[in-house]
Amino acid sequence: VPTQLFTDGITNKLVACYTDEGMADAVLVRVYGRRTELLVDRETELRNFQVLRAHGCAPDLYCAFQNGLCYQFLPGIALGPDHVRDPHVFRLVAREMARVHAIHANGSLPRPILWQKLHKYLALVKTELSPKVSDPSLPQDVPSLEALEQELAWMEETLSQLGSPVVLCHNDLLCKNIIYDRTREHVRFIDYEYTGYNYQAFDIGNHFNEFAGVKEVDYSLYPSKETQLQWLRSYLQAYKELTQGHPGDTRVSEEELETLYVQVNKFSLASHFLWACWGLIQDKYSTIDFNFLRYAKLRFKQYFKMKPVVTALQVPK
DSSP states (O other): OOEEEEOOOSSSEEEEEOSSTTOTTOEEEEEOOTTGGGTOOHHHHHHHHHHHHHTTSSOOEEEEETTEEEEEOOOSEEOOTTGGGSHHHHHHHHHHHHHHHTSOOTTSOOOOSHHHHHHHHHHHHHHHHSOSSSSOOOOTTSOOHHHHHHHHHHHHHHHTTSOOOEEEEOSOOOGGGEEEETTTTEEEEOOOTTOEEEEHHHHHHHHHHGGGOSSSOOGGGSOOHHHHHHHHHHHHHHHHHHHHSOTTOOOOOHHHHHHHHHHHHHHHHHHHHHHHHHHHHHHHHOOSSSOHHHHHHHHHHHHHHHHHHHHTOOOOO
């Protein structure tokens, strides 16, 4: 059976197995990265995969084994930073995200996983990365543990009061996790390792941060306010159609749009903080060829750069 290794992922190894030259019969085998169980709850991932599949938002899952999964190959191209800026494509992405966010939580009011996850990652940074001496220190130009704890307390206090709804979120919507099928004119999201109930604004803010790319991060590519408002309008129209049951009235008011814009940009801070801590942990354990420490430093730097800018934004009264 011919195989093809995909090299874009920085958490796992992904291999396509096929017999047809055009890969029409391909199946994907994903092998979990070393010690990623520290970062990812694999049982929850499987459960979310099945929920998304049941709603037509994920490929078929064929089997799970101890250190990986086997699932259907989705035809199409994995997006790059240039695609997600294209209004035609980003409207498809916005509508698909609304589809995921509209999946119901079976009547229960789920709690957002954000704070639990951030506390867990920060605890791992403290216990796993600090030398076993009385002076736990982090690499140079990474903020001190004390500073990180203060930032997390500040975020939890500030962001949880913004009134962002808790919905089923992908939580890791980087460009390469979006597959665009030109023939069917739709996009699908892949990789549900971090999927779970979370703040709507976190999922969108996290995606906007990913406009900057992963391998070569360039924050000048972060979407302008104008682009964001176009994206958010498409999203809100689709979300209203899906959740309000009467598709006739899906007008989006300027106030709704501005409120979501402010929430999204404030929550983008939590996304920088989360992936910076993640990068520090991956730097210690991952065998994947990627400079995780440099990535963590970039995310912390952007967090502190954007904090005064987004703190100044006000939700319209």
